[in-house]
Amino acid sequence: MITADESTFESAVESAATPVLVYFWATWCGPCRVLGPLLEQIESENGEAFTVVKVNADDSPALAARFGVMAVPTMKLLVDGEVRRTIVGSKPKAALVAELAPVLAS
Numbered sequence: 309m310i311t312a313d314e315s316t317f318e319s320a321v322e323s324a325a326t327p328v329l330v331y332f333w334a335t336w337c338g339p340c341r342v343l344g345p346l347l348e349q350i351e352s353e354n355g356e357a358f359t360v361v362k363v364n365a366d367d368s369p370a371l372a373a374r375f376g377v378m379a380v381p382t383m384k385l386l387v388d389g390e391v392r393r394t395i396v397g398s399k400p401k402a403a404l405v406a407e408l409a410p411v412l413a414s
Contacts, residue, residue: 309348309360314368317361321386324359327411330384332365332377339398340381346401347383350408357412358385385411 309331312320321328331347333340344362351360365372365380375384375391385393385408395407405412 309344309351309362311362312368313363314370317363317368317371320361321389324361326356327358327392328386329358329360329408330375330386331360331362332372332375332380332382332384333362334364334366334380336366337380343381343398346404350401350404354412358408387411 310320321330329347329351331344333344347360351358363371365377365382375382377384379396381396381398383395384391385395393407393410395404399407
C-alpha cells in the first residue's frame with residue numbers, strides 16, 4: 309500500500325503498472341481503521357494484480373473533491389487512469405474481493 313497526498317498522487321498513480329485502487333480515508337473514521345488492514349491483506353494475497361494508493365481525505369481535500377468523495381471510506385478503482393468502479397463504505401473481505409474480481413482475474 310502506497311500512501312500519497314496531493315503532491316505525490318500523480319507520480320504514485322502513473323508509476324503503477326497495474327490498476328490502482330485509490331483508498332480515501334480519515335484518521336477519525338472508525339470503518340477506515342477496519343478497512344485499511346483488509347485492503348493490505350487483499351493486496352498482498354493478489355500479488356501484482358493491483359496497487360492500493362491510500363489518501364487521507366482531510367489532508368488532501370483537493371484530491372477528494374477531484375474524485376467526488378463525499379464520505380469516507382471511499383475507494384476508486386482506476387484502470388488506465390480512468391475510474392472504473394466506486395466503492396463507498398466498509399465491507400467484509402469477501403465483498404471487497406467480489407468488487408475487485410474483474411481486476412484480480414486479469
